[in-house]
Amino acid sequence: MIVAEPKSLDEIKAMTEGFDRILMVGCGTCTTVSLTGGEREVNLMATALRLARKVEGRDIEIGEQTILRQCDFEYIDELKDVDSYQAAVSFACGAGIQGLARKFVGKPVLPGVNTQFIGFNEEYGYFTEQCKACGDCILHLTGGICPVARCAKGLLNGPCGGTNNGKCEISKDKDCAWVLIYNQLERLGNLEQFKKIIAPKDFAKAGNIRSMDLRKAGD
Amino acid sequence: MKDKVSNIKPPCIVACPVHADIQTYVGYIGQGRFKEALDVIREGCTLPGSLGRICNHPCESECRRNKVDEAVSIRSIKRFAADVCMGLPHPDPIPKIKGKKVAIIGGGPSGLTAAYDLAKDGFDVTIIEKNDACGGAIYTGVPKYRLPKDIVAWDVEAIASLGVEIKTNTEVGKNISFNDIVKDYDAVLIAIGLSISRGLPIPGADAEGVLLALPFLKMVNFDESAKAAKRVIVIGGGNVAIDVARSARRIGAEDVKMFCLESDEEMPASPWEIEEAKEEGVQMFPSWGPKEITVKDGKVVGMVFKRCLSVFENGMFNPKFDECELTEVETDNVIFSIGQGADVSGFVNTELSVDERGRIAFNPSTMQTNMKGVFACGEVVTGPGAAVAAMKSGHRAATAIARFLETGKAAALHLSEPTAIGQVPDSVVDIITKLPRTPVEMANPVERATNFGEVEFGFDQKTAMFEARRCMSCGAGARIIEEKCAACLTCVRVCPYGAPYVREARVANFALENCQACGICAAECPALAIDIKLNIDTGIAVRASRSLDEPFITAFTCQYSVPEVLNPDTVKTAPLAGVNQVAMLCNNRIDTLHILAAFEAGADGVLVAACPDEKCRHNKGVDWPKIRVDRAKDMLNGIGLGADRLEFAKVAKGSAPGLASAINTFKDKIKELGPSPASKQLTPSK
Known part of the structure; x- marks a missing residue:
């Protein structure tokens, strides 16, 4: 899933400074699962913002709605009374925020969270990055462990000299991805693979302004 | 939301014949909401003072806590609810809006229960009772040391107060005719119980000194000069026989022996009753059948028993004896306590049918007898059993009568029965915090066997609340x-x-x-x-008016630990001035949203009172309330209210002074901080 972290109340206060009627929109998929953009967080942030405005001696009216996904227009269309709000705060990932912005024509759509990474839910409240969306997957060569996302240097042929008893030199809390890869290849009986040099990746595939058109396949 | 499990209930409720909402009332007691608890009890168990003392409590046998440590003491909690509310006014009369009259013949547990339900439904109910007061077997039969008469009277008064008319000393067939009753009322319910004791036609049974259980118990209950002979033999192994034996001890019998057909394990009396009788010096002789009574000069002098080899065959009563193994016991009295029959003498020469066992014939599905509009319930149709089982029959009859009076015909009742939640899995038993059952205090056996003072003492408030909080709230999660x-x-x-x-x-x-x-x-x-499901959250109160002198505090407290200090008045549940108590089921339920919502509702400060780590029954290594309070503190700083307005206090379980002082210290602190700047506008925006 796409993992996002909450924005601070201060930041949301500053973004919504000029408005007294806003809509906060939760996203029922990735950011709900990463505990930062679901109905609960929307409710919490809305209550906090209302209180903050009261402390300043003024009122703000906040609508709260959560839809299944903000990266699909059909779900965005389910939002009610959007015209009556001056602005919207989206608690979806960057894609969802932009999806909402395309529907909220002529009105500001503000980010309620900071989108972080494609990740994995290790345990309650703890998420780790697993994928850089490089566009050229080599997990079949590395025992199912991605060195692009999980090696601090993104080395395709590791480890580097900074590996230290299975940990990375940047932090003793972080595993060295290349030790993990070695151990897994050993378990798979495929240490031969470890000896092979992985060719440089075509990072052009991870370039900007990417799109994907599956319709071509049917041509 | 689709609740697919709506008819799955805690096993206590399923086991209770009247399916009393035990979980709810036990929860209320745990929170100090005693009057509300009593109101819930009455809906199922219409005689809470009496049943709180004498119920055979099948609920406790099925309590899921049995697998963890010991059952919750549900019966004693019920008794506490009744006792603590005894000074309060009885319920108000219910308007008789249905315009239909129902006569109930017999004011025992089943008749009273039907009266309660029908009066609550707005029917005009009259109970016709042959004794000088209602209560039936629990009035005339159950001895005072188990159930004082004023408790029965209090229970009956509460039902009368609904507007039920009670005609005492009125015996059908003697003071009033059954046919007249049928003529004068829109429906009639016969709930006369089993008021005749049975004896045995053995040699010597007509001798002087041979008595029957019910007349003996009635004498003991109402004749203060009653005296027993020195040596008494009681025939029978049920709870009534135990009542007879223990009563005999109290009116002077020094040597009381109980003989019954059943073996030690088969004795039908409740195990605790047998135990208490033994403590009082009653001797048990199981597996003996009566052969003959030895008589001299017309008086009992002894009794001969034969060995009973077995009592039942294929589930049917069919005792087998060894006629060669005999024993003779000297005695001055023999009291038969071997069964009861119905007194249907008031219905002779009427249309009413009686079955081959001498009980009222009825259709168990419609509760109606052979006469249209005449219904029957209680032991006169079900046979002997516990008072709470008679109540179940009373509830059914009331439902049947209400339908009859509304539709003009008796219809089959299809009342759905709940199913019980399964046992606690072993893996969960291991991690559930163990909380030993509070023993119910009993009077000293030597002393209590000399008088009719109550043998069992009820819980005090603190004990009752503690015991109530042992409830695991099964299925309420x-x-x-x-x-x-x-x-x-x-x-x-x-x-x-x-x-x-x-x-x-x-x-x-x-x-x-x-x-x-x-x-x-x-x-x-x-x-x-x-x-x-069971969110005993009383709601976050919105500040109604703004007083600048007195801080308005919202205190989240855990039902499992500390709320009683907020209810110093045991019955009225008055909150402390300026404190809005929100009793969560457990403080692990508190979330950051609740805390912010309290500030939005106008609180100047919020206190979260949690149990100390080692006392929290659900803390398995994570201090959830603290995590949520910390997040709320961060947000309060961002909001501009400041983290100081939120206090997290760990208060020892049941420590009223601890909580009171935490609240008062916090109140002082908030007073210094001044009113919440967010409560200037009192209308919360949505």
Whole structure:
């Protein structure tokens, strides 16, 4: 899933400074699962913002709605009374925020969270990055462990000299991805693979302004 | 939300013949809401003072805590609810809006229960009672040391206060004719019980000194000069026989022996009754059958018994004896306590049918007798049993009569029966905090056997509340709202008891057997997709008016630990001035949202009073309330209210002074901080 972290109340206060009627929109998929953009967080942030405005001696009216996904227009269309709000705060990932912005024509759509990474839910409240969306997957060569996302240097042929008893030199809390890869290849009986040099990746595939058109396949 | 498990109930409720809402009233007692508890009790168990003393409490046998440590002392909690409310006014009369009159013949547990239900429904109910007061067997039969007469009277008064007319000393067939009753009322209910004791036609049974159980008990109950002979033999092994034996001890019998057909294990009396009788010096002789009574000069001098080899054959009563193994015992009195029959003498020469056992013939499905509009309930149709079972029959009869009076015909009742939640899994038993049952104090056996003072003492307030909080709130925990569930599995990760599990249909599901209603999952679910069924949350009060002198505090307290100080008046549940108490089922349910909502509702300060770590029954290594308070403190700083307005206090279980001082210290602090700048406008925006 796409993992996002909450924005601070201060930041949301500053973004919504000029408005007294806003809509906060939760996203029922990735950011709900990463505990930062679901109905609960929307409710919490809305209550906090209302209180903050009261402390300043003024009122703000906040609508709260959560839809299944903000990266699909059909779900965005389910939002009610959007015209009556001056602005919207989206608690979806960057894609969802932009999806909402395309529907909220002529009105500001503000980010309620900071989108972080494609990740994995290790345990309650703890998420780790697993994928850089490089566009050229080599997990079949590395025992199912991605060195692009999980090696601090993104080395395709590791480890580097900074590996230290299975940990990375940047932090003793972080595993060295290349030790993990070695151990897994050993378990798979495929240490031969470890000896092979992985060719440089075509990072052009991870370039900007990417799109994907599956319709071509049917041509 | 679709509640697929709506008819799955805690086993205590399922086991209770009247399905009293035990979980709710026990919960109320735990919170100090005593009057509300009593109101809930009465809906099922219409005689709470009496049944709080004498009920055979099948609820406790089925309590799921038995597998963890010991059952919750439900009966004693019920007794406490009644006793603590005895000074309060009885319920108000119910307007008789139905315009139909119902006569109930017999004011015992079943008749009184039907009267309660019908009066509550707005029918005009009259009880016709042959004795000088209502109560039936629990008035005339149950001895005072188990159930004082004023308690029965209090229970009856509460039913009378609904507007039920009670005609005492009125015996059908003697002071009033059955046919007249049928003519004068729109429906009639016969609830006369089994008021005749049976004897045995053995040689010597007509000798002087041979008595029957019910007349003996009546004498003991109402004749203060009653005296027993020195040596008494009681024939029978049921609870009535025990009552007879223990009463005989109290009126002077020094040597009381009970003989019964059944073996030690088969004796039908409740085990605790047998135990208490033994403590009082009653001797038990199981597996003996009466052969003959030895008589000299017309008086009993002894009795001969034959060995009883077995009592039942294929589930039917068919005793087998060894006629060669005999024993002769000297005695001055023999009291038969071997069974009861119905006194249907008031119905001779009427249309009413009586069955081959001498009981009123009726259709158990419609509760109607052979006469249209004449119904029957209680032991006169069901046979002998516990008072609470008679009440069940009374409830059924009331439902049947109400339908009859509304539709003009008797229809079959199809009352759905609940099914019980399964046992606590072994893996969960291991991690549930053990809380030993509070013993019920009893009078000293040597002393109590000399008088009719109550043998059992009730709980005091603190004990009752503590005992109530041992309830595991079975099945009252988490329910998933499927249409909101994001399948994030947060609940699966945070539950200490392994209740949520992943099932094929991708979302989490809850195992009712595991759930302990701690509320952790509901407070963490990012989609607000978990509902706690038994959320005894009294609601976050909105500040109605703004006084600048007195701070307005919202205090979240845990039902399992500390609320009683907020209810210093034991009955009225008056909150402390300026304190809005929100009694959560458990403080693990508190979420950051609750705290902010309290400030939005106008609180100047919020106190979260949690149990110390080692006392929290649900803390399995994570201090959830603290995590949520810390998040709220961060947000309060951002909001501009400041973290100082939120206090997290760990207060020892049941420590009233501890909580009171935490609240007062916090109040002083908030007074210094001044009113909340967010409560200037008192209308919360939506």
